[in-house]
Amino acid sequence: MRKPIMAGNWKMNKTPDETKAMITALAPEIEDADCTVILCTPAVCISAAQEAAKGSNIQIGAQNCHFENSGAYTAETSPATLKAIGIQYVIVGHSERRQYFAETDETVNLRAKAALSNGLTPIICVGESLAQREAGVTETLVRYQTTAALSGISAEDAASLVIAYEPIWAIGTGKTATAEDANVVCGYIRSQIADLYNKQVADAIVIQYGGSVNPKNVKELMSMENIDGGLVGGASLTAENFSQLANYNK
Numbered sequence: 001m002r003k004p005i006m007a008g009n010w011k012m013n014k015t016p017d018e019t020k021a022m023i024t025a026l027a028p029e030i031e032d033a034d035c036t037v038i039l040c041t042p043a044v045c046i047s048a049a050q051e052a053a054k055g056s057n058i059q060i061g062a063q064n065c066h067f068e069n070s071g072a073y074t075a076e077t078s079p080a081t082l083k084a085i086g087i088q089y090v091i092v093g094h095s096e097r098r099q100y101f102a103e104t105d106e107t108v109n110l111r112a113k114a115a116l117s118n119g120l121t122p123i124i125c126v127g128e129s130l131a132q133r134e135a136g137v138t139e140t141l142v143r144y145q146t147t148a149a150l151s152g153i154s155a156e157d158a159a160s161l162v163i164a165y166e167p168i169w170a171i172g173t174g175k176t177a178t179a180e181d182a183n184v185v186c187g188y189i190r191s192q193i194a195d196l197y198n199k200q201v202a203d204a205i206v207i208q209y210g211g212s213v214n215p216k217n218v219k220e221l222m223s224m225e226n227i228d229g230g231l232v233g234g235a236s237l238t239a240e241n242f243s244q245l246a247n248y249n250k
């Protein structure tokens with residue numbers, strides 16, 4: 001019922017030429033993928049990425065958007081502009097934004113609402129640190145982040161957006177949550193959505209896992225009931241790896 005989404009988050013990697021080369025190599029490899037395939041490139045590479053992805057089933061996404069459509073916000077990206085250039089998906093609240101760029105649950109919520117009001121689909125990231133996991137507060141924390149991120153968002157909008165569960169200790173470390181552990185937390189988020197809204201919204205919402213997803217672990221992660229895709233950093237940078245993720249069921 002839920003179509004899985006495999007989304008790459010390139011972070012601050014690749015030039016426009018490297019972008020074109022990767023997408024040109026990837027496109028034929030994922031022609032028959034059963035999931036939605038997205039690459040969130042650096043903002044400065046979006047136009048090169050869109051050009052290279054033309055006619056393929058790769059969608060180009062963005063890594064963040066601001067909560068205002070325009071104004072004196074140096075270096076920020078307007079959600080209205082993203083929409084105007086043909087972007088659909090935008091990552092919001094990635095842990096690196098929270099950690100290095102002082103984003104809070106409140107700004108994540110504002111950015112998610114701004115994305116939705118411009119017709120974009122936010123991919124909202126939540127997840128605990130190692131210390132929080134060891135302290136046994138994973139569920140409390142994820143519950144809080146999810147509730148805060150969705151504050152003021154209608155049931156209809158909530159059903160259309162994406163949540164990415166990304167335990168911070170698993171990002172870029174090679175340490176993946178076990179598929180079972182990831183499934184438990186994704187299932188917990190889904191039950192939280194049911195509490196906040198209703199069962200229909202919980203059944204419709206796409207919940208991804210992110211954190212060292214790679215060609216070796218993708219099949220097992222994707223076999224889990226509550227995991228509807230991946231948000232992928234390192235393994236989204238090469239066509240060879242990312243095509244295996246998009247073709248996880250082949």
Ligand code: PGA
Binds near residue numbers: 166211
């Ligand atoms: P990783 O990054 O796949 O390199 O662990 C995931 C992410 O930050 O979204």
